[in-house]
Amino acid sequence: MKISNLLLTAITAALLMTGSARAEEQPGPVLKSEMSAGERLIRKMASPNVQVTKQFDAPLGLTGYVVTNGAKSSIIYTDKNGSHMVVGMIMDAQGNNLSKEHSDKYLPKPDISGILGQAKQAAWVEEGYGGGLVYVLADPNCGFCKKLFVSLREPIQNGHLRVRWIMTGFLADDSSAKAAEIMSAKDDKKRLAGILSKYMSGPAVHLKPGEKVSGNIAAEGLKESMDKNQKFMEANGISGTPFVIYKTKEGEIKAIPGMPQGPAMAEMIRVAGAAE
Numbered sequence: 001m002k003i004s005n006l007l008l009t010a011i012t013a014a015l016l017m018t019g020s021a022r023a024e025e026q027p028g029p030v031l032k033s034e035m036s037a038g039e040r041l042i043r044k045m046a047s048p049n050v051q052v053t054k055q056f057d058a059p060l061g062l063t064g065y066v067v068t069n070g071a072k073s074s075i076i077y078t079d080k081n082g083s084h085m086v087v088g089m090i091m092d093a094q095g096n097n098l099s100k101e102h103s104d105k106y107l108p109k110p111d112i113s114g115i116l117g118q119a120k121q122a123a124w125v126e127e128g129y130g131g132g133l134v135y136v137l138a139d140p141n142c143g144f145c146k147k148l149f150v151s152l153r154e155p156i157q158n159g160h161l162r163v164r165w166i167m168t169g170f171l172a173d174d175s176s177a178k179a180a181e182i183m184s185a186k187d188d189k190k191r192l193a194g195i196l197s198k199y200m201s202g203p204a205v206h207l208k209p210g211e212k213v214s215g216n217i218a219a220e221g222l223k224e225s226m227d228k229n230q231k232f233m234e235a236n237g238i239s240g241t242p243f244v245i246y247k248t249k250e251g252e253i254k255a256i257p258g259m260p261q262g263p264a265m266a267e268m269i270r271v272a273g274a275a276e
Helices: 037-045 098-106 115-121 143-151 153-157 175-183 189-200 222-235 263-271
Strands: 006-010 051-057 063-069 072-078 088-092 125-127 132-138 161-167 243-247 253-257
Touching (some): 037 063, 037 072, 051 098, 063 098, 115 253, 125 189, 132 222, 132 263, 161 175, 161 222, 175 189, 175 222
8 A cells, every 4th residue: 555645653652642431432433333354453463352432534544443441542543454553643744643633533531630730749850930830741761752852942941931840761771760860850950950951952862781870869769759750650541751731821731642742832831820
């Protein structure tokens, strides 16, 4: 099959954009009672225990399925014959994330009423001195986290935004050590700026075997902080980074999986409230 104006980017984390199965479902095509070839493939490749609740037509002649596993829902695509499965994003040549559009339309809306309070109780380090307040869950080895970090330099430095980084470490063997080093600089703004720049502003800088990070991580109780952030991530069904949380000036809570781009980024900077 020739792919003309579309890019397929396979990602192993299918649950990047998850929804709560307890929340109100969004309208969409309902799966027929007869099991399709695509559903049979999903049950074979993923798990026989998953529930396929909806299906819809997707680009490239694919069929999209809403797949629920416990409290989490995600989008998975197959071809019509059920011989190939796509787990991840479909993007067009203009960079539009079509999978996100499908998720927004078909996945159950998550209950995010308590997520901001949980973010406040997580372990974080803060940048900035004015403007709205945003929480960002990030892994030091996450490419989009790095892009988000760079894109936030100007609004932070201009006093238009404060960012509280909730660091986690799961993408690489040295992610936890890097995240802990960042967390160890919570009370030293100058040191924090240097460590963040070291790990978040460019290509991955991996620790060498046996290399230790700065600061006494054990003595500073950072393992407890890292465990707390991991539990925050798991409790809210967050399976990927970055994940952005903020409250608007009007009091609406926003939770954004992935990196806000274009209008979403501009809106975040403009409407994020400064309340603690």
